[in-house]
Amino acid sequence: MASTLIGGLGLAAPALAQDGASEDRIIVTGSRIGRSELTSVSPITVVSQDDLNVQAVRTLEDFADQITFAPGGETNSRMNNGSGGQATISLRGLGPQRTLVLVNGRRTTPNNTGGTADLNLIPVSLIGRVEVLRDGASTVYGSDAIAGVVNIITRDDVEGFEAFGQYDVTGEGDGQIYRYGLTFGRSFDGGRFTANLEYFDRGSIRQGDRPFSACPWAEVGGQLICGGSGTSYPGQIFASGPGAVAAINNGGGVILDPTTNTLRAFTPADGFNFATASYMVTPQEVFSGFFDAEYDVLNSDRFGQATAYGEFMFAQRSSQQQMAPVGTFWFPLVPAFHPNNPTGEDVFIARRLAELDSGRFFTQDATAWRSIFGLEGMLPAGIFWDTSLSYGRYVDAQVVDGQANPIRAAQVLCNDPASLAAGSCQTPANLIWDPFRVDTLTDTIANYMLVRHSPVSRQTRLSFQANLSGDLGGLQLPGGEIGWAVGYERRRDTGEFIPDGAAQIGQIYFVSGNSTQGETTSQEFYGEVRLPILSGVEFAEILAVELSARSSNYDVTGTNVNSSFDANTYAIKAEWAPNDQVRVRGSFSTGFRAPSIGELFAPQAQTALQYTDPCTNYGTNNSASATLIANCQADGLPGNFTLTSTQAAGVAGGNPNLQPEESEGYTFGVVFTPSGTPILEDFTFSADYFSFEITGAVGSADVNTIANSCYNSPNFSDPLCALIAGPGYSGVTGSPLAAPLPGPGGARRSAVGVLAGVLVTNANLSTYETSGVDIGIDYSGPTFDIFESTAQFVAGLDITYLESFAYQVLPGGAVSEYAGRFAQDPFTGTPAAFPEITALLRLGVVSDNWQFNYVGRYIDEVTDFSSNPNNVSNTAERVFYHDVQAAYDFVDSGVGLTFGVRNLANETPPYVSNNDDMNTLNQTYDTAGRYFYGRVTIRR
Numbered sequence: 001m002a003s004t005l006i007g008g009l010g011l012a013a014p015a016l017a018q019d020g021a022s023e024d025r026i027i028v029t030g031s032r033i034g035r036s037e038l039t040s041v042s043p044i045t046v047v048s049q050d051d052l053n054v055q056a057v058r059t060l061e062d063f064a065d066q067i068t069f070a071p072g073g074e075t076n077s078r079m080n081n082g083s084g085g086q087a088t089i090s091l092r093g094l095g096p097q098r099t100l101v102l103v104n105g106r107r108t109t110p111n112n113t114g115g116t117a118d119l120n121l122i123p124v125s126l127i128g129r130v131e132v133l134r135d136g137a138s139t140v141y142g143s144d145a146i147a148g149v150v151n152i153i154t155r156d157d158v159e160g161f162e163a164f165g166q167y168d169v170t171g172e173g174d175g176q177i178y179r180y181g182l183t184f185g186r187s188f189d190g191g192r193f194t195a196n197l198e199y200f201d202r203g204s205i206r207q208g209d210r211p212f213s214a215c216p217w218a219e220v221g222g223q224l225i226c227g228g229s230g231t232s233y234p235g236q237i238f239a240s241g242p243g244a245v246a247a248i249n250n251g252g253g254v255i256l257d258p259t260t261n262t263l264r265a266f267t268p269a270d271g272f273n274f275a276t277a278s279y280m281v282t283p284q285e286v287f288s289g290f291f292d293a294e295y296d297v298l299n300s301d302r303f304g305q306a307t308a309y310g311e312f313m314f315a316q317r318s319s320q321q322q323m324a325p326v327g328t329f330w331f332p333l334v335p336a337f338h339p340n341n342p343t344g345e346d347v348f349i350a351r352r353l354a355e356l357d358s359g360r361f362f363t364q365d366a367t368a369w370r371s372i373f374g375l376e377g378m379l380p381a382g383i384f385w386d387t388s389l390s391y392g393r394y395v396d397a398q399v400v401d402g403q404a405n406p407i408r409a410a411q412v413l414c415n416d417p418a419s420l421a422a423g424s425c426q427t428p429a430n431l432i433w434d435p436f437r438v439d440t441l442t443d444t445i446a447n448y449m450l451v452r453h454s455p456v457s458r459q460t461r462l463s464f465q466a467n468l469s470g471d472l473g474g475l476q477l478p479g480g481e482i483g484w485a486v487g488y489e490r491r492r493d494t495g496e497f498i499p500d501g502a503a504q505i506g507q508i509y510f511v512s513g514n515s516t517q518g519e520t521t522s523q524e525f526y527g528e529v530r531l532p533i534l535s536g537v538e539f540a541e542i543l544a545v546e547l548s549a550r551s552s553n554y555d556v557t558g559t560n561v562n563s564s565f566d567a568n569t570y571a572i573k574a575e576w577a578p579n580d581q582v583r584v585r586g587s588f589s590t591g592f593r594a595p596s597i598g599e600l601f602a603p604q605a606q607t608a609l610q611y612t613d614p615c616t617n618y619g620t621n622n623s624a625s626a627t628l629i630a631n632c633q634a635d636g637l638p639g640n641f642t643l644t645s646t647q648a649a650g651v652a653g654g655n656p657n658l659q660p661e662e663s664e665g666y667t668f669g670v671v672f673t674p675s676g677t678p679i680l681e682d683f684t685f686s687a688d689y690f691s692f693e694i695t696g697a698v699g700s701a702d703v704n705t706i707a708n709s710c711y712n713s714p715n716f717s718d719p720l721c722a723l724i725a726g727p728g729y730s731g732v733t734g735s736p737l738a739a740p741l742p743g744p745g746g747a748r749r750s751a752v753g754v755l756a757g758v759l760v761t762n763a764n765l766s767t768y769e770t771s772g773v774d775i776g777i778d779y780s781g782p783t784f785d786i787f788e789s790t791a792q793f794v795a796g797l798d799i800t801y802l803e804s805f806a807y808q809v810l811p812g813g814a815v816s817e818y819a820g821r822f823a824q825d826p827f828t829g830t831p832a833a834f835p836e837i838t839a840l841l842r843l844g845v846v847s848d849n850w851q852f853n854y855v856g857r858y859i860d861e862v863t864d865f866s867s868n869p870n871n872v873s874n875t876a877e878r879v880f881y882h883d884v885q886a887a888y889d890f891v892d893s894g895v896g897l898t899f900g901v902r903n904l905a906n907e908t909p910p911y912v913s914n915n916d917d918m919n920t921l922n923q924t925y926d927t928a929g930r931y932f933y934g935r936v937t938i939r940r
Helices: 002-009 049-054 058-068 243-250 406-412 416-421 443-449 596-599 625-634 702-710 719-722
Strands: 046-048 099-103 127-133 147-154 160-170 177-188 191-202 217-220 223-228 236-239 255-256 261-267 279-280 284-300 304-323 347-350 360-378 384-404 452-453 456-477 479-496 516-536 539-559 561-577 582-593 603-611 647-652 661-672 684-697 757-761 762-784 789-808 814-818 821-824 831-834 837-847 848-858 862-864 878-890 895-902 931-939
Touching: 046 049, 049 127, 049 848, 236 243, 236 255, 243 261, 279 304, 406 443, 443 452, 456 516, 479 596, 516 596, 539 596, 625 702, 647 702, 702 719, 702 821
Parallel strands: 099 147, 647 757, 821 862
Antiparallel strands: 046 127, 127 147, 160 177, 160 931, 177 191, 191 284, 217 223, 236 347, 255 261, 284 304, 304 360, 360 384, 384 452, 384 456, 456 479, 479 516, 516 539, 539 561, 561 582, 582 661, 603 647, 661 684, 684 762, 762 789, 789 814, 789 837, 821 831, 837 848, 848 878, 878 895, 895 931
16 A cells, blocks of 8 residues: 555656556556656656545546646536536646546547547546656647646456445535446456446535525625526516616616516616526436456467457446526517516516426436457567557437527517517417516426427547557667657547537527537657666766657548648657666657647537626726726716626637647656665655646637726727627527617627627637646655554655746737636636645555545635626635545455545635636535545455
């Protein structure tokens, strides 16, 4: 156990060997050159299976939450709106599309048209260790390995069988998790095999079940009140022009008071509480199976050695998200002649269909599998070879309930063409809906105007690899043999997202009817060489240089698109150990990422994007510039302007003319392993500086950046202003996105005052620069006797200091510094934290058959990138989570018991004003609270 703790916590820890034809030959993640030492020039974190158990990792989502070098946003179980049931990992906060995920050194099958991997489909009980390369590796692995590589190595040392069962439950008695697994393996003369089955079932937790998230807080006069969405129940009414309705609230929203039945000004307290029906932790069920085997087919002095191997992996996931009932987010017109219109005017309505107690369900039924067959061996000349063919397929059948049909929604509100032409409702009386009052949506009307959406997503990957490696047959440098590796890879990826028939004929609001379909084919050659300049001499125990390069060609095929592009990368790495206690290492590498099928071919679709409006209370905002005040006034907004809804109406979509992203990265570090002092014999310290720059990054401007840049430029002169197309934009459905705000602001704002038609479509326009320091300390103390056992104290500490995370939306535009801030994550589009300091502390006392462990997780405080002095909270305070665990093995019977508590202190996530959901940064902080768990393991 002590050795795995060292491997798991030490950032300097060496990578372990992957499977190969020779047990003496070690392949380290980040290189294909075989070597005899467990060392790497690049910084690598190694986490063993024992470490995963100690850290109470139930799915790899937990692992992604705990590592210190993954700031920003990721899709996970706490993301109810938009996760699609998937979990991703984003090294350095640069997005999961820039983190390459491997299983046994080979790419996983893409689990969406964005090309990312779903960590939920990889069972934890299958994992032997996880190797995380914290450096770019495009020269070795090709596209996507810009920020680093996560290489999941499956177990190959199982003899007999191992079964386990685990139960988790929160301190509130909800969120139950059931895990069961069985692993069986055997080695025999000339071969071995391993089989694994795992079942995982996680129950839901609702936002209404926790006080901090039970209601979306609204801020009034510096106080928090229960508020919610401006698409309310009963509906919020907006005037279509000057008149009696506009006069009630100075052009703002009004409501028909359900108690007095009179019109009055809409207040934040009238907002619809969408939290009650929404999940805080989403439910999920996963069943997975795995089998791999290898067998020696040749062992000849004349022809060398050859081993055949195969691998099959299968997973089926059922997941669900639940949100509040749909609303009239398009702000439809209700004409004056509508029989239930109490205003006598044409008005716009923002009404929640709250009579639908079930809300909106988003259900995914995903199936993924991957099969690999290969041959590897060694020629008599000492040259190692490996060739493999793999094929994977992913299918996700989705169902979305509770979506509105635009044609029928118009009919029930009497604003369909026939009614408008006649000047009276032409809809049957039993289908006319009164949106101004509560309890008026009958089942008949709901069934008529609402539809189900059933899209399907499919991805495939076919890959062929061939690799050669060895030395130069006796040609040496003073430091030893020159190692080399060369290889070829051909890969074909296909992807599609097909909306159902109703969407294809334009009969589902906010859902594009266009399909996403495309294919990319790549051919790549790579080569690398290790030059051991000196070894075993004074001031140069080791001095070596590693060089590598890769050439890639991509063909892209899609609807009316047939193009190609090339990418060439190289890397230089070096290490110097003046003695056996100190090792200095450094690297410089270039990288690239090919655009995904979704980025290339996704159709335009409307989306709701959280933002902070720069015009909020601009009249009392002391930091508001004269330019900002003038622009807000030009929109016709009063000085006390506030929003009843803080979600802008955006438009997202693909771009078939995208080119590869390019990157440069370098690392420089030192590893110190003292010797000569018995108490420090097993002590390791490492510190690595990292710096990454990505140019031509595929992305789009976030709404906060667009709004702040535009409204703080004289007369709306900033180029980003062109990305606010306004409510009249018709690029999605051919009709305007929403009703305009009365007055000048209608050019940019919808009737409820939010920005509309904000274009966030893809382009090669962004630049990322991030830098910082990773520090690792590992220690295993001397053994001592206790409780009639021999035990050992073990400790480890990982710290990441984020010096800078600079994001530039457009060339020549403003640079946004996110380090120490929370901001709208460029990948998820929702607020997430980029803390300056994150840490993971591990302490344990371990014996042969029992152990006690403590894990502490620290997240530094962050402030709002878009801070507003009128906000109640612009800062998320620092958080420290405490986990404890005790385990005992009954050695004679092969039974092991484990009990533990996650988030022992039941830390509540901090409240921040600028949040997207749950009143906090739900992608960053633990929302479920204290978790108890117990596990029984049987080994035979």
